[in-house]
Amino acid sequence: MGYFRENVEKAEGYEPGFQPKQADVVKLNTNENPYPPSPKAMRILAEIGPEQLRRYPDPIGDAFRRAAAKVNGVQPDCIMCCNGGDDLLAIAFKAFCDESRPVAYPVPTYSLYPVLANLQNCSVIEIPFDDEFNLPARLAGTDVALTIVCNPNAPSGTFVSISELASLADELTGVLLVDEAYVDFAEDNCTALVNDFNNLIVLRSMSKGYSLAGIRFGYAIAQPDLIAGLMKVKDSYNVDAVAIAAATAAIEDQQYFRANVEKVKVGRRELGEQLRQLGFEVADSAANFVLAGCGNCKAGEIYDKLVQRNIFVRYFDLPGLRDKLRITVGTEEQNRKLLSALKAILSE
Amino acid sequence: MGYFRENVEKAEGYEPGFQPKQADVVKLNTNENPYPPSPKAMRILAEIGPEQLRRYPDPIGDAFRRAAAKVNGVQPDCIMCCNGGDDLLAIAFKAFCDESRPVAYPVPTYSLYPVLANLQNCSVIEIPFDDEFNLPARLAGTDVALTIVCNPNAPSGTFVSISELASLADELTGVLLVDEAYVDFAEDNCTALVNDFNNLIVLRSMSKGYSLAGIRFGYAIAQPDLIAGLMKVKDSYNVDAVAIAAATAAIEDQQYFRANVEKVKVGRRELGEQLRQLGFEVADSAANFVLAGCGNCKAGEIYDKLVQRNIFVRYFDLPGLRDKLRITVGTEEQNRKLLSALKAILSE
Numbered sequence: 001m002g003y004f005r006e007n008v009e010k011a012e013g014y015e016p017g018f019q020p021k022q023a024d025v026v027k028l029n030t031n032e033n034p035y036p037p038s039p040k041a042m043r044i045l046a047e048i049g050p051e052q053l054r055r056y057p058d059p060i061g062d063a064f065r066r067a068a069a070k071v072n073g074v075q076p077d078c079i080m081c082c083n084g085g086d087d088l089l090a091i092a093f094k095a096f097c098d099e100s101r102p103v104a105y106p107v108p109t110y111s112l113y114p115v116l117a118n119l120q121n122c123s124v125i126e127i128p129f130d131d132e133f134n135l136p137a138r139l140a141g142t143d144v145a146l147t148i149v150c151n152p153n154a155p156s157g158t159f160v161s162i163s164e165l166a167s168l169a170d171e172l173t174g175v176l177l178v179d180e181a182y183v184d185f186a187e188d189n190c191t192a193l194v195n196d197f198n199n200l201i202v203l204r205s206m207s208k209g210y211s212l213a214g215i216r217f218g219y220a221i222a223q224p225d226l227i228a229g230l231m232k233v234k235d236s237y238n239v240d241a242v243a244i245a246a247a248t249a250a251i252e253d254q255q256y257f258r259a260n261v262e263k264v265k266v267g268r269r270e271l272g273e274q275l276r277q278l279g280f281e282v283a284d285s286a287a288n289f290v291l292a293g294c295g296n297c298k299a300g301e302i303y304d305k306l307v308q309r310n311i312f313v314r315y316f317d318l319p320g321l322r323d324k325l326r327i328t329v330g331t332e333e334q335n336r337k338l339l340s341a342l343k344a345i346l347s348e
Numbered sequence: 349m350g351y352f353r354e355n356v357e358k359a360e361g362y363e364p365g366f367q368p369k370q371a372d373v374v375k376l377n378t379n380e381n382p383y384p385p386s387p388k389a390m391r392i393l394a395e396i397g398p399e400q401l402r403r404y405p406d407p408i409g410d411a412f413r414r415a416a417a418k419v420n421g422v423q424p425d426c427i428m429c430c431n432g433g434d435d436l437l438a439i440a441f442k443a444f445c446d447e448s449r450p451v452a453y454p455v456p457t458y459s460l461y462p463v464l465a466n467l468q469n470c471s472v473i474e475i476p477f478d479d480e481f482n483l484p485a486r487l488a489g490t491d492v493a494l495t496i497v498c499n500p501n502a503p504s505g506t507f508v509s510i511s512e513l514a515s516l517a518d519e520l521t522g523v524l525l526v527d528e529a530y531v532d533f534a535e536d537n538c539t540a541l542v543n544d545f546n547n548l549i550v551l552r553s554m555s556k557g558y559s560l561a562g563i564r565f566g567y568a569i570a571q572p573d574l575i576a577g578l579m580k581v582k583d584s585y586n587v588d589a590v591a592i593a594a595a596t597a598a599i600e601d602q603q604y605f606r607a608n609v610e611k612v613k614v615g616r617r618e619l620g621e622q623l624r625q626l627g628f629e630v631a632d633s634a635a636n637f638v639l640a641g642c643g644n645c646k647a648g649e650i651y652d653k654l655v656q657r658n659i660f661v662r663y664f665d666l667p668g669l670r671d672k673l674r675i676t677v678g679t680e681e682q683n684r685k686l687l688s689a690l691k692a693i694l695s696e
Binding site: 003004005008009011012013014016017019027030032033034035036037041042045046048050051052053054055056057058059083084086087090094095096097098101112119121145174175199207211212213214215216226229231232233235236237238239240241242243246 | 351352353356357359360361362364365367369375378380381382383384385389390393394396398399400401402403404405406407431432434435438442443444445446449460467469493522523547555559560561562563564574577579580581583584585586587588589590591594
């Protein structure tokens with residue numbers, strides 16, 4: 001063709017986790033919450049009238065900003081609504097990175113970061129985690145425009161302490177984006193640091209803890225100056241009226257949210273223990289998935305055999321991950337089906 | 349701050365049309381359809397279940413692609429779903445433009461184009477329309493990566509013939525994007541050209557003709573190779589499950605759509621005639637708005653006086669537009685209120 005920019009022409013594009021269309025599968029591959037969203041979000045959806053569809057949405061989603069600000073103990077002008085967390089990542093790359101402004105992040109991590117870096121034509125400094133997924137000390141000295149730490153990290157589920165992230169934000173010359181897409185399942189988060197650091201952006205998602213992956217809603221928490229700059233980069237109407245309404249209702253229902261998250265945490269503990277009993281190595285996870293290592297086994301083969309049984313987990317054909325499976329915490333029933341399939345496969 | 353790229357730091361950001369929060373205003377400023385969306389879209393919305401919110405949406409929105417393909421007489425792989433037409437514009441800039449790959453378009457036109465060009469750091473060749481908004485001949489010789497023609501054009505409402513656009517696509521060395529956001533109100537469109545030109549992208553919106561501005565849904569029509577390249581640039585889940593469902597139901601209801609569009613066209617003709625009776629110059633419009641020139645008057649002052657009466661139209665403080673108001677075609681009642689306010693203002 002020759003019409004595209006060279007970096008786009010060469011790009012392979014991001015491969016999202018497979019979305020099977022059959023209903024009767026055990027789907028533990030894209031870290032969705034196994035439990036439904038708040039009934040209050042469902043009720044709001046049922047009340048949407050034609051006027052809300054006919055008119056443009058509020059360009060900045062003020063109703064959600066106020067609700068999220070309250071939950072996070074910040075002011076509404078510290079919040080920016082996004083069309084999923086991925087929208088915020090794309091906005092951040094566009095805001096901070098280009099040919100002369102690189103990005104850095106520890107690896108392995110969320111596989112979208114290099115895809116976005118390529119589209120923005122910025123160079124990438126990938127610094128390997130050690131075996132225990134500790135924050136690499138070298139990250140602080142990179143002098144890049146944007147540093148990303150996914151915390152809890154995907155696909156490891158590991159958690160870097162908030163004090164280490166505070167030190168990192170302090171040492172960096174550029175922006176630190178902490179991708180907290182999974183933080184609802186952890187014991188701590190970075191929100192309080194936003195007051196102290198004018199170079200910190202916290203990414204939050206409504207997809208995991210709030211069971212709203214279908215409506216694409218995430219948000220940024222940062223100081224108002226950073227938010228104002230990011231607003232210039234976002235699409236003018238990046239979040240839709242229905243999503244704003246559902247996300248606002250969901251985040252206001254903290255009681256349901258906490259109970260939902262607690263159930264996932266219980267499931268995570270049980271799943272981890274039972275995987276260990278089957279011989280897998282499973283590090284403690286602060287997310288809604290576990291990374292299960294199978295020693296000398298071929299994780300790719302186990303993955304294929306699970307697919308044959310209509311059970312979907314995630315396998316990454318990447319360095320450091322080829323002996324591991326990333327398994328979303330499902331319902332009790334889903335976890336049981338997975339474990340019994342694994343047991344059968346391992347004894348073949 | 350110094351954290352942002354220089355082009356972002358300097359950017360003013362796109363200013364979307366004002367979205368008044370009161371319900372009792374006459375809102376004719378952002379080209380929304382005055383009539384509600386298809387009842388079938390509303391019904392689908394009421395049937396959305398928790399599973400559709402809990403799970404990620406189909407990343408490429410196949411249900412909508414099939415429906416849009418049928419309506420437009422193309423194959424589904426000629427369609428890409430977008431989070432509003434603006435999403436497609438941002439994707440196109442990212443796919444085709446950078447420091448060494450400029451964009452060209454006739455002006456005055458949709459004011460988002462220069463904003464996106466600045467974010468993508470590409471140079472802009474703006475070629476003025478003549479007084480009758482004919483396609484500037486010079487456009488064909490620019491040798492740029494991306495040429496955009498908004499057709500019907502905003503804010504003029506004028507229409508360039510399809511044969512002229514075919515000649516342009518043929519002469520260009522780069523991609524031609526025809527922004528047909530308003531084409532549902534015109535008598536012709538570019539879809540048939542997609543078969544003939546591998547450098548043509550047609551932009552469509554569900555916001556205007558289908559009364560769905562609130563859900564942010566647009567789409568591209570182009571040959572499969574172009575679509576595949578654009579897909580690499582879009583966010584992986586750029587459209588949400590609820591929006592896919594509502595947009596699919598709406599585009600399948602062609603009977604409602606045609607009746608809705610017909611009502612707007614009748615309103616447009618009447619509004620134009622009555623504005624002319626008040627002394628405005630109103631060119632024929634192929635869109636759901638009219639551009640009303642008031643000769644030696646100060647359009648900005650009329651705008652302010654309308655705002656005082658809770659009537660919102662659009663005024664652009666830009667060359668060639670300072671003596672004009674862009675007025676969305678409203679319901680009969682809205683048009684009447686506007687006209688009687690204008691009459692009062694002009695006789696002051």
